[in-house]
Amino acid sequence: MIAQATGIPKDALDNTIVSVRDLEVQFQTTDRRATVKAVDGVSFDVRRGETFGIIGESGSGKTTIGRALVFLLKPSAGAILHDGIDPLALPRKGFQNHRRDYQIIFQDPNAALNPRMTILASVLEPLELARAGTRAERLARAREAMDRVGLPQETGERYPHQLSGGQKQRVVIARALTLRPKLIVCDEVVAALDMSIRGDVLNLFAELQRDLGLTYVFITHDLAVVSHISERVAVMYLGRFVELGPTDKVSERPLHPYTQALMSAEPRPLPSSMRDDHRIVLQGEIPSPIDPPSGCRFRTRCQYAQALCAARAPDWRELMPDHWVACHFADRPNFSPN
């Protein structure tokens, strides 16, 4: 019934695990005199079993979307449906149980680990809260999860401050995996891991997805990571999506000028003689979500901006199959950085 209220066609729901419509999240500034529009009108669907990537500007609202997706914060406006239902409409107990299936892993592992609990106790905790299996089974599952993320068993007796940053992040990943949720929002989860371990952890994510049908929303700054693991990727700028499409299309033929700049700025592990100066350097100050520019939000830094861009916000349109963009001029043939 909620589906009808928000205008989502019924048949789309079967392969949709999360649908987001016109999501807005606002915060007050400290002096309470202004509002930060952290997320300002975002709509998308996450398909069951896919990895949905979110990349974009720092401070553009990616973490805020992630938190809203698992109802760690309440949207100021708009709707988020899980499997076609609105979790906020569930009774309290039902809501608690429901949330277990939708997990989030954050970029700062310290926030997720209790400094006074040993590592093994931390990994066990969610299993114990969920009263899953016997004590021996829980222990086995926790040890297996630690093993899979590459933590030696001896680290189980240690406390968080006795581990390195990457080791702590692996603890947090192990912890989320023990519960076998339906969906995990991964917020910068591999940023603290070195290349080799990162490969292992990404392989593990892929394996679990295949085995358990997990869905991921993968927030990251690492373009190489996102293009490796996600089928589709959304690009965020100042509270809105500017582009959304199949990852290979977005990374090989970005339609939005911001995405083009982003793709060109990726640092490459090449010796200086092999690196050409391909970078699109964004000019101008980064605008603030307290007071975003009129019309297209990217216009203050866009090399193609025209009068129309200040007057009217570009529509969110599907320019190519499954490939969406918000830019007035994205379909002009000569519109490209080269």
Add this chain to the structure above:
Amino acid sequence: MQTAEPAQRRSDAAAAGGSSALMSVRGLGIRFKTSHGIWQATRKIDFDIAPGERVGIVGESGCGKTITGLSIARLLPNNFAGLDGSILFDGVDLATCSVREMRAIRGRRIAMIFQEPMSALDPVFTVGHQIAETLRVHTGIAKEEARAKTLDMLRRVGIASPERRIDDYPHQLSGGMRQRVMIAAALICGPQLLIADEPTTALDVTVQAQILQLLRDLSATSNTALMLITHDLGVVAETCTRMITMYAGEVIEDAAVDDALVRPLHPYTSGLLRSLPHLSPRGGKLPSIPGRVPSILDMPNGCRFKARCPHAVAGCEAEQELCDAGGGRKVRCWRFRELELPGALQHLGSAPIAAMVSRP
């Protein structure tokens, strides 16, 4: 090593020896007290940093990068059991100098950006207060002036409308903004050495490019030396002059960045270059280095990489020293002369990285 690198990518000062170094680290190691007794977390760490030099420190998670940075800043955890070796910084041995001497150096002449910005910022003070206080403690300037300088620094690290953000508390900022606040706090006193632990992993690549540019400019204009700890070899390639690779608590390779990328001398460095995700097709399995870092409890004799090294032979169980490999390079592997190891370029033909090179 036929790379035609520009002069500034060569670390001439370091190659010439320690005399011109700003900091000379020799035999540095750290021990911890744990429930299993005393652990040697790092050992035999030797390297120099010249003024204005930019050195990248890379290596597997848990190999001791952060602890090495913290040892230099003498910010040691409370279960620490002892420091070995010496850290000569501008004539003062930081490993043995008094707490008072250290306090005068840390924050002002040596600044550190921490890996976890949320834990390094105090949640009860506004970010502006935290930065301005650092400046006031070290320089004693007036409040208004400190605030003006703080605003300017926040702008330089790319915070939009800093006058509206300066009175925010850390939890009101995004991860990347907190990181930039940390960077501003570290730079505010104009340090001679900046130890930056994963300073840009929380930032999008356009802001990252801006911060890396700022760090490069500082090293060029203020002669600030940079010790950049990161997992991102792309960041090292674009920012640093030299790359030091660590493994299981030891330095295993030290070379000019271009040399290390083109022709790594240590099998571990070569393995790291192979695991870059740029090099594998989407959805495919990412190559990783098989096996795990040995546990501190069970460290093998001789080469610590032996159990995972495809080139291990009889002889590798002997203690490995950091050998001089010529051309300002050092490596902790006795077979370096005979091994021809692939670097980042060898993968070019097959992979998406080829597209990246030619892309406009």
